[in-house]
Amino acid sequence: MIYTLTLNPSVDYIMELDSFQKGGLNRSSMESAFPGGKGINVSRVLNILNVSSVALGFAGGFTGEYIKQFLGKDDVRTDFVEVEEASRINVKVKADDETEINGRGPSIAEEHIGQLFDRISSLTGDDIVVLAGSIPGSVPxxxxxxxxxxxxxQGTRVVIDAEKNLIQPVLDLKPFLIKPNHHELGEMFDTEIDTIEEAVHYGKKLKVYGVENVMVSMAEKGALLLNGDEVYYSSVPEGELKSSVGAGDSTVAGFLAGLSRGWSVEESFRLGTSAGSATAYSIGLCSKDKVESLFEEIQITKL
Incomplete structure (x- = not known):
């Protein structure tokens, strides 16, 4: 089973306005609300691709209930630890430009951290856990x-999609997959990465630690997967970029979905880049039809 971990999930409340007047009364033309968080995005895309997962994390209050109910309607299983304070609300105002106000999130007590750790300690060598996103201030x-x-x-495979200071301490523990973009990969080595060759060079430096798979997304330049001694390059399909939010999470979900179906690493990588592109070319997360249509356009080359 695939388990995704979102330590500080949110209700993302999106308000669209024709224009925004600071200090005045503004009325929205359209509103929507979705559960937010990188791990939750992974679970939602896995579900779109007909692969089961369980979403873990902390949830509390009426917002936590909304998150669980929304995911339940989408047939995404959850096993959140209940906390006293309400899960956060992130407000996104879209007008001439976009303004975001992100909530702080609930305080997490030691007993809640222990309960979550117990859930993860019960996993086995047949399971994968995805650690995605930042760690709230009340969690070590x-x-x-x-x-x-x-x-x-316990032999559970670990996928990490997080910032530099959270990835670097776990490299020696040989995670199954890490997925930086080229900017994040450069930050790990205090450099800038602009070319495929540079990304391959520094990706191999991460492999020295024993990381099984390193996936590097490079926006319009494509993506790389370093697996064992092999390096695969994925082309980018044609499409109009609408939002990069959730694209990296979708890439992780697509790759894991392919592996769960028994596909080769190469074809799983292709599905991952298809899902990532499909989300980038959509408002919100990808659709199954969009993923399947882009899958046919993507070429995977062994470098």
Missing amino acids: KTFYQEITAQCQI
């Missing part, structure tokens, strides 16, 4: 490291 910054160490003991 070493939490991903502690989870990965526990998963190494």
